[in-house]
Amino acid sequence: MAPAAQELKTTRQGSVEPFTLLEGPGTWYVKDFKGPGDWVTQLTPEHVAELEAAVQGVLRAGLDIEKAPRSITKDHFPLPTLGPLLEALRDEVRDGRGFAVIRGFPVDRLSRRETVIGFWGIGLYWGKALSNNKKGHLIGHIKDIGHDPASPLTRLYATHEAQPYHNDAADLVSLLCLKNARSGGLSSWSSSVSVHNEILKRRPDLARVLAGDWYFDRKGEVPPGKKGYFVIPVFNYHKGYLSVNFSDNYYHLAQRHAEVPRLTPAQLEAIDLFNELARSDELRLDHLLEPGEIQLLSNHTQLHTRSAFEDVGDFDERRHLLRLWRAPPGDRPLPDAYLEPYGGSVEVGNRGGIIVDGTVEHVSLEAE
Ligand SMILES: [Fe+2]
Secondary structure, three states: OOOOHHHOOEEEOOOOOOOOEEEOOOOOOHHHOOOHHHOEEEOOHHHHHHHHHHHHHHHHOOOOOOOOHHHOOHHHOOOOOHHHHHHHHHHHHHHOOOEEEEEOOOOOOOOHHHHHHHHHHHHOOOOEEOOOOOOOEOOEEEOOOOOOOOOOOOOHHHOOOOEEEEOOOOOEEEEEEEEOOOEEOOEEEEEHHHHHHHHHHHOHHHHHHHOOOOEEEOOOOOOOOOOOEEEOOOEEEEOOEEEEOOEHHHHHHHHHOOOOOOOOHHHHHHHHHHHHHHOOOOOOEEEOOOOOEEEEEEOOOEEEEEOOEEOOOOHHHOOEEEEEEEEOOOOOOOOHHHHOOOOOOOOOOOOOOOOOOOOOOEOOOOOO
């Protein structure tokens, strides 16, 4: 018989015991915040001047952001006052609240090339860059480029469809908004640790189901020698940390492989409860990213989603965000189950991202 909620033990990240209630800053509820002032950091004119000067330095040095982005290092991108702020925000996201928004990236003053270099340079203060897809994009483009949302190989970021609650295949994910849609495209995020706690209180039996094996589709982005799917729990308890990995459409999609076990009634119930909690008013924080705003999230403690949107017709006027996946130093240990989605490494600072046969790492200035 599972203990009642009031009898459940409480632990914190760093000394988590399986199936206990987590407390600490990553376990937040909407009521904990007064408003965006609690999570938005406004860049000062001095920060912006540093950023623009660093971008111009990269251009003057003749460094190639498209073909050789890794040749642009922190040494080429000095940010005397902005750099420490970026690192402090990263630490808050990695070890604390789990999310942050930065306002004031000068998207209206910079060319596309300058913008891409600027976002790359900011990412240098957060950790190692990782490939976002099988094409090797080290900066992803979130834009409707007409991919068929019904195809099992389509990643929804290349469509205008809603994306269900999920996390990405890297420690940190960041988005820079370049342009908004005519309507829709609302970002929301929730604490996956709070979802864990609520499930433990309501349905401890389903918490145990979520800590079991879940089959996860690769959407055709298959590394050499791997299958088109892999197994990873939703609730991962490892060396004193709870890391949550969830994406319901990838579980359903894995059912297309005949050898993958069918989702059980308990698993389907667990998915429903997980989604219901993640999108509940108590746990869901809505934030419509405006042009020039940057969102930074930990994928281990936060879930994200975006609503469907409608663009204006012209390609250049469509909703467009840039995405970074980064492996920061000093992140938590992860269990071997993460070797599958994390490119064969769980080494802190050197894990995550998608590499398949033929992947060539590069940066594109436009969605492709
Ligand atoms: Fe995502």
